[in-house]
Amino acid sequence: MMSAASKYDIFQAIADPTRRKMLRLLADDEMPVTVISNHFPMSRTAVSKHLRILSESNLVSVEKVGREKRYKLQAEALLELKQWLSFYEQFWDNKMTKLKYIVEHDESETVQIQDVNKKS
8 A cells, every 4th residue: 555655746746748748638538558658659667657646646547447447637636736826826917917018008108109200
């Protein structure tokens, strides 16, 4: 039995670009490791290791169907990530508001300069 301390958290799981690609692949449909492996230039063993990490972080579920294991995205697990990121949206929103102001301010100055040039 695996201890809770050895499980991966969602941030560790999504830190790897291969695992992020796997999540995107599994967003469309559940798949066995053989099908998932066809999408990556690595051994089936390496793919299985990535899938185990995704499973231990609760990002994918595993269901045994006959002789194969099928992996499926557990999108609700991404809620933890969304909640964590939502705090930082305030900083992005501030920057977007400032950028909008700068762009609009620059546009109004450009229009005023053009108006002055037309009058001369």
